[in-house]
Amino acid sequence: MKPVNFETADDLAMPILKAFQERYGMVPNFYGALGIDGASLKGYLAFEEAIEERCLLSERQRELISLAVANRNGCHYCVSGHTFSARKLGMSQEECRAAQGGEASDPLDQGMLDLALDVMENSGACSSERKDRCRALGMSDALIMQVVAWTGINNFSNWVNNLVQPKIDFPKVELTSES
Structure with missing residues (x-):
């Protein structure tokens, strides 16, 4: 499959x-x-705009989730692109690498990564215990839903890139082995 350009786009x-x-x-x-x-x-x-319009996730939290999801899906393009974006937000290379492995230093951010990776692993299912842990960290049901929505949209973009294999147009970042 080849990405479209101005001559081939519909x-x-x-x-x-x-x-x-x-x-x-x-x-x-x-x-x-x-x-x-x-x-x-x-x-x-449209989906991305709707989430971002009333987003409860900070840009940093969105990048953390994006990095964890992309690494789990084996998407070099998205790991590279989201590392680029995260670095522009002031995140360190070490924070980006940790996020790829599903790790964050802040307990709330860690809870979000755990939730994102858990719903990926379980095809969207989430145990009562996981939801209780999220709520204990201060997440509202709306925030839990936005973590799931952001995970979903990132899964979709990873799948597109893994299917089409577009050339990476950011500094290339390697995948990490998951912890």
Whole structure:
């Protein structure tokens, strides 16, 4: 499969790709890969925008989850891209590597990573004990749902990249072995 470009994108993907070009001066290869089907690209961005519009997760927490999920899914593209984004937020290389392995120094962040990886491992199922641990850390049911939603959208982007294998357009970061 080949990512689309301005010559090959469909009528749904084309304006989105042009907007990325205008906004960032380039179109990240992931969006060209997802743009193979304009409806999938449009739907992905709408879901991401809806979550971010009223997000209870900080940018840092979103990057932690994204790194853990990408590493678990074996997605080099997303590990590289999210490490780039996390570093721009001020996260250290060590924090990024730890997140890839599902580890965070803050107890709330650790609870979020545990939840994200648990729902991945159990196809969305989450034990009462896990939910109780999340609530004991101060997570509301809405925050728990957003962790699951962010995990889901990251799974989808990882699957797209693992399917299409677009060229990594960020400094490449290797996957870690899970702890």
